Structures are given as C-alpha cells and as structure tokens.
Amino acid sequence: MTKTLSLRAIVIAAASLALQTVHAAPAAPTAASTLPKLVVVLVVDGLPNEQVQRYRDQFGQGGLRRMLDQGASFSNAHQAHGVTVTAIGHSAVLTGAYPYVHGIIGNNWIDPVTKKSVYCTEDTNYTYIGEETQPSDGTSPARLKVNTLGDELRYATGSRSKVITVSGKDRGAILLAGKTGTAYMYMDKTGDFASSTYYMKQHPEWATKYLATKPQDRYYGKTWSALLPEAAYAADAPEDLNAPKAGQHNRLPYAYYSESGAIDAGYYASLRVGPYLDQLTLDFARAAVEGENLGRNPAGVPDLLGVSLSAHDYVNHAFGPESKLSHDHLQRLDRMLAEFFTYLDKRVGMDNVLVVLTADHGFPNTPEFSKTQHYDAERLDGNQLMAALDKHLEAKFGVAKLVQAWSLPNIHLDYKLAEQNKLKREDVENAAARFLLAQNGIVDAFTRTQFESGAVQGTHINTLMRRAWNRELSGDLMVVTKPYWYFGTGTSGTSHGSPYAYDTNVPLMIMGKRWIKPGDYGQYAEVVDIAPTLAHLLRVRPPSGSEGRVLTETLR
Structure with missing residues (x-):
C-alpha cells in the first residue's frame, strides 16, 4: 500500500512539473506563423539566364544580387517545353504544367474548328474596365485548362488569401492570376493599368485613385541614358550592327515622345521599349500591395503577388540580348527591383516574404551578331x-x-x-x-x-x-x-520560340530566409518546379496539372 501511494505521488509530481514546464516555455509557433505572409512571383519577360551570369558583377546590392546572394539560384533551370513563347512560359510558372496539359500552346494559334487564329487570353464575353476593347484583346483565362498555385491557395483558405497580378502584357498578368486571382495589365493607348469584367465590374477605389494621378505622363520628353560608365559596355555588340526598325533608333540616349508633340497613344506605346514600363508596373504593384493590404491579411493567411515585367522582351526583340540597350536595361531593372525589395521590407518585412524570380523564355542573338561568331544563322x-x-x-x-x-x-x-x-x-x-x-x-x-x-x-x-x-x-x-535560325522577316532584331538552350535556360531564384537555403545550385531544374515547391511551402494542394518536383535541395 505504501509503495502504491509513493508511486502515485511520484507520477502526480512529475505531471505537475511537466505542466509547469509547459506553461513556463514560450508558446510553440502555430502553423500559420511558419508560412510566408506574402509570396511574390516575379517573371522577367525574355530574360535568358546567360545575361544574369554575364552581367552579375555589375548589379547593385539590393536587387538581383540580393537574390543571388541570399536566395537559391539555379544555373541550369529551363522552360522545359519546345515552343518557348510568352504565354506558354507564363502558364508554366504557377500551373507546374506543360502545354500538352494546360492548353496554352502559343501566344496565338489556329482554332481547330474555325481554322482562324485565336489569341491565348481573348474572350469576347468580357471587356477591359474603362478602356476600349477589341475582340482579340486578352480579357480572361478561359483557354487555360488547369488551375494555378494561386487558385489552390484561395481554395485552401476559403478565398481569404488574395492573389493579385500585374503586367505590361495582358497574357503576363492573366496567366499568372489563374481562374480566381485578379489581373491588371498595361493599356497601350492610355498608359493606364486596367482589369477586365471577368474579375470585377469596376476597379476598387485604390486603383481608381492611383490611375487618376497619371504616373505614366511623367516620362514624356524624358530620355533613357546609360546607367554605367562607358567602359562597362565594352563587350557589347557594336551599336550599328543592326539597322534600326522604322521609327526607332538603336542606341542610347533613347527619347520618349510622340510625333504629334503631345501625350498620346503613340507615346504610351513607346514606353514598352525601355525601363519606364517596368517602373510603372512595379509602381502599380506597390499600389496594389497597399490597396489590397497584401502581406497583412487580417485573416492571417498568405497572399500572392505576381509581377510580370515585360520591357526586357521588347528590348531584346528590337536590339538583341547582345546589345548595349539590353545590357543597360537589365542593370536598370536590377536597381528597380532593389527599390521594390526595400519597399517590401518596410511594408511587410522581408523575413515574412518569399520571393521567386524567373523568366518565361530566353533569347537568341540577332542573326547578324551570330554570324560574327561564325554561326549559321538566318x-x-x-x-x-x-x-x-x-x-x-x-x-x-x-x-x-x-x-x-x-x-x-x-x-x-x-x-x-x-x-x-x-x-x-x-x-x-x-x-x-x-x-x-x-x-x-x-x-x-x-x-x-x-x-x-x-x-x-x-x-x-x-x-x-x-x-x-x-x-x-x-x-x-x-x-x-x-x-540560331527562327521564323521571321526583316533585317533587324531577333525572336525566340525554339527548344534550344538559349531559349529555354532562364533564371530560377527563390529567396526567403526562413524557408530557403541560399546557394548556387547546379542541379537541373525546371520552371514547372516552382508551383509544387510553393505548394509544399504554403501547405496547399499542387495545381491540377502540375508535373514538376519540389526543389527539396533548397529547403531549410
């Protein structure tokens, strides 16, 4: 009897001590507290990884270099499908799927029934909000046959997570936003960013107020000049290697104006080539972060911001990735990203932010440049x-x-x-x-x-x-x-779309100190790996067509 009482006393005392220890210890983190508050997915349109590596020593401290130093960076990452164009590449990023599944087989393709050309995001059931809309304009993701990481995030959180995307191209925004996110895209005729009636009947108040300030008008009469000392561009192709296209010149400084002498549609369209379109895109993204309170979701769930930066594609098409203009544009974009990260750090705290940066496709050199390297190019x-x-x-x-x-x-x-x-x-x-x-x-x-x-x-x-x-x-x-051959005509510029490494090899960087192990990774990776990796970190179901792998080697 005494032994029994003694044993019982010992058990009670041990339990009491355990309870005291539990109450005295700091509270264990909840599942929600281990998740990012904001996931930022950056897609630089038309950025070959080769350019990141070639110019990396010239980057500043806070943009691409920050991602290279503080994040996981894959040198052998690819858009792993054979037709490397904008719409297909953007679809891969957050679906984790290939075209044979997700159904976006080009920017344009032939409708198998009508045998007429269709555009990847056209949908005559919807129109741009407050903007002129043509039948072939991109207004919805109806042709995307699968869902995205953002759709899964919203499903898992009962639509409490917000998914907002912005791009200089409609397909860049729409195909990142998926079925249930909200996309905003640059309007060539007005320089505004607009959504479509697929997403809402009218813009939210924050967007209306922001657009009323007409930030796009501030660049009229401005010039794009070289950022770095002239010696920094010594290895670039000669500026007169390619004849400029009609109405363009092929060297810096590059001026922004209109033939009419007034701010008009011609001026707004001209902003696509050069750094100002990307600056406007990032500025609108900041307005969205504040207007939608991204990263500070009152429901305590993660939000997703997708930003597709379109201008590098326009620059590379016009002048080639070997050009001084392309070189300088990437340096300017690097500085813009540094400012954007600084903003996010102040607004949300970068310890709470997970950032992914990739590209929708790479780029070949212009045939004229390739021939100087003794390549068969036409x-x-x-x-x-x-x-x-x-x-x-x-x-x-x-x-x-x-x-x-x-x-x-x-x-x-x-x-x-x-x-x-x-x-x-x-x-x-x-x-x-x-x-x-x-x-x-x-x-x-x-x-x-x-x-x-x-x-x-x-x-x-x-x-x-x-x-x-x-x-x-x-x-x-x-x-x-x-x-080094591609389908096209004319005597200048270049294009993409092949299954060769210069078109498929793109940057793939992931930064987030609480989740990602920094380092240079030489393992083969694909852009379709982004969606399942984010799904793993966000603890949600992978998108329906996802075939990528979780990049486990990068995870803490």
Missing part, C-alpha cells in the same frame, strides 16, 4: 515556306490547298479534303514532313500520327516538342528550325 520566312509546301503537295497529289492554315511551328492540313480525294492522312503528313526536312533552316518535322502513336521519343528535343504538342489544339505538323 531568318526564315514562314509564309514563303508554307506556300512552297502547299505547291509541293499539290504537285504530288493533284489536290490544291492541302495546307489549310498555320501558326508556326504548327501547320494544319486539310484532312477532310484529303479524304474526299481518297488520300491517306499519313501519306500527306509524311510527304509534307519530307519536303520540310529538305528545306534549308529546318532540322526536324513531326506529324500528328507520330505524336498520337507515341513515336516521338528518345532525344531531349523530342521530349520538349512532345510536351508542347496538345492533341486537341496543336497542328498536324510541328517543325523545328536549325539552331
């Missing part, structure tokens, strides 16, 4: 190529107009016409593919039959092209140009 006139293909098929089969439509690299054949003339689909496809492979500038051609039968296997490029082909939407043929 522009390939797609219209001429398609006319020649149609003529060849007519000569072979005795049937005109077997090539029905195209939006390269996709080509649509008229299967119904072939059937009416007792031609086998495979025979027409194979004849077309053989002709294309014989043309200078074309290195590969894939047919619908090959894709549907699973015959497109093996090589890395085959994998990328298979991911880019959507059974319901894509063409009956897909072609791949030679390296």
